[in-house]
Amino acid sequence: xxxxxxxxxxxxxxxxxxxxxxxxxxxxxxxxxxxxxxxxxxxxxxxxxxxxxxxxxxxxxxxxxxxxxxxxxxxxxxxxxxxxxxxxxxxxxxxxxxxxxxxxxxxxxxxxxxxxxxxxxxxxxxxxxxxxxxxxxxxxxxxxxxxxxxxxxxxxxxxxxxxxxxxxxxxxxxxxxxxxx
Numbered sequence: 001x002x003x004x005x006x007x008x009x010x011x012x013x014x015x016x017x018x019x020x021x022x023x024x025x026x027x028x029x030x031x032x033x034x035x036x037x038x039x040x041x042x043x044x045x046x047x048x049x050x051x052x053x054x055x056x057x058x059x060x061x062x063x064x065x066x067x068x069x070x071x072x073x074x075x076x077x078x079x080x081x082x083x084x085x086x087x088x089x090x091x092x093x094x095x096x097x098x099x100x101x102x103x104x105x106x107x108x109x110x111x112x113x114x115x116x117x118x119x120x121x122x123x124x125x126x127x128x129x130x131x132x133x134x135x136x137x138x139x140x141x142x143x144x145x146x147x148x149x150x151x152x153x154x155x156x157x158x159x160x161x162x163x164x165x166x167x168x169x170x171x172x173x174x175x176x177x178x179x180x181x
Contacts, residue, residue, distance in 0.1 A: 002045065006045055006048050046141055057069060063107075099151040102137075103134060105134045105138055150164075150165050
């Protein structure tokens, strides 16, 4: 299946849970973001199709209250590209799109599988579990660079046990900006 057909199905699914104009805007932005991922186009289309058919991605909640995960993820990817551009960072656009769109994908339910939060658990341990789950899910479909893996794994952890790479720093800034808006 190609990107146009996949996005058409995504758009139809989004229109079931939000106003058509908003669904069209998210779908149009997804297409523009996809244009920056041509090197890994087929794996990303396959991943989008998996998310559409096997998960609740189109309706899943995001970390930002009242915002669906897909909208949040699109906003983070857009913001990440803007921050990268304004800082003149030497980071690949494709990497920004991949980590921006999929850094929180561990929040989706796959069939009966879901992310379980354990009451009383340290928030950093909980977020690492979510980040690890996100990394595991995306890596099944999309080959990741070490920089992308670090960004996904540590996007919400301040003190990391390795040297913080630029992509991780940019993703953290983008997430903070979207969460604060």
